[in-house]
Amino acid sequence: MDGAGAQVSDGVRRAGRSQYCDAAGVKLYQRRVTDPPETILDAVREVEQTFHKAGYHLPLWNTGTTQTLPLNDPLEPEQAADHAVRFYLAGLYARNWGLERMYFYAWGNGKIPIVLQAEGQPPTKAGLLVAVLQQWLAHARVTSCGHGPEVSLPKNVWECRFTAPDARGAPGTTRIVWADSGTATVRAGTGSSIVRHLDGTALALDAEDSVQITERPVFIEHTDAPSA
Known part of the structure; x- marks a missing residue:
């Protein structure tokens, strides 16, 4: 994600208010929608290191993606399915750097690159494979x-x-x-x-x-x- 760490660093240095927060909300997304989901981990590491240097240790929440996401073309169904599952797994991987929550943007929206289940429609292949992943991880730690x-x-x-x-x-x-x-x-x-x-x-x-x-x-x- 462009500028994630720089934005956090600037905010920490200029405001110094993180000590009053329970969590830090960040927006994690690939530079391009076709990039591997794992590339968001570079931003997670940068944000975590920035807070560490500033002396704060807040849990991180991924609260969404870029505002321009709906302007991108949809991914091909097979790639969308792979990326949806791996986005979920990237969130688990990012726990190594303090990411505690990760939200999938615009569930129910049919006009974004990865659609799980548009409102009023059956699940897409991406949605079905995420459901299988969730079954795999039921009761898992x-x-x-x-x-x-x-x-x-x-x-x-x-x-x-x-x-x-x-x-x-x-x-x-x-x-x-x-x-x-x-x-x-x-x-x-x-x-x-x-x-x-x-x-x-x-x-x-x-x-x-x-x-x-x-x-x-x-x-x-x-x-x-x-x-x-």
């Missing part, structure tokens, strides 16, 4: 998120790991893995049992199996904690 070589993944691959009860109610470990562009191959990892796709298909896995990663996230279940 995020434990960590990482990107690229820092977590022994290819440089274009991201993941978030969770704990959640399995079908028997026993504690289980899962991870959601995706690419910001292109494709990659990753090892399933220790205790892998199944990989689930957003279209509802699933495939059994062994620890040494390879999983093809694309710009559409996959859900990998583990019987034990996965290896790095």
Whole structure:
């Protein structure tokens, strides 16, 4: 996002009023609507660092996007679906830098680049895939998120790991893995049992199996904690 940190820094220095706030509202969006959703994380880091330098430690809330968003053309349905799911995941990833809430702009609006469900219409593919993601994450608790070589993944691959009860109610470990562009191959990892796709298909896995990663996230279940 252009100028996010500069605007926050200027406001903190000139007003010095953040000490009286419960949270800091920021607007997070890609420079272009076609850019990967993960690019908003640069702005999150910049804002968090700016507050840290100023001596404030406020929780961050993403309260929307740019006013010009409705002026952009809609994304193609497949890209819109991928971006909607990854925007949600980027919000979870941004918890690393104090982002506590993230809102999807203009739910019900049919005139924005990513439409989940226009008023009076059935859900779009983007809306349906976000619903599947929410099912995956029901009762889950995020434990960590990482990107690229820092977590022994290819440089274009991201993941978030969770704990959640399995079908028997026993504690289980899962991870959601995706690419910001292109494709990659990753090892399933220790205790892998199944990989689930957003279209509802699933495939059994062994620890040494390879999983093809694309710009559409996959859900990998583990019987034990996965290896790095």
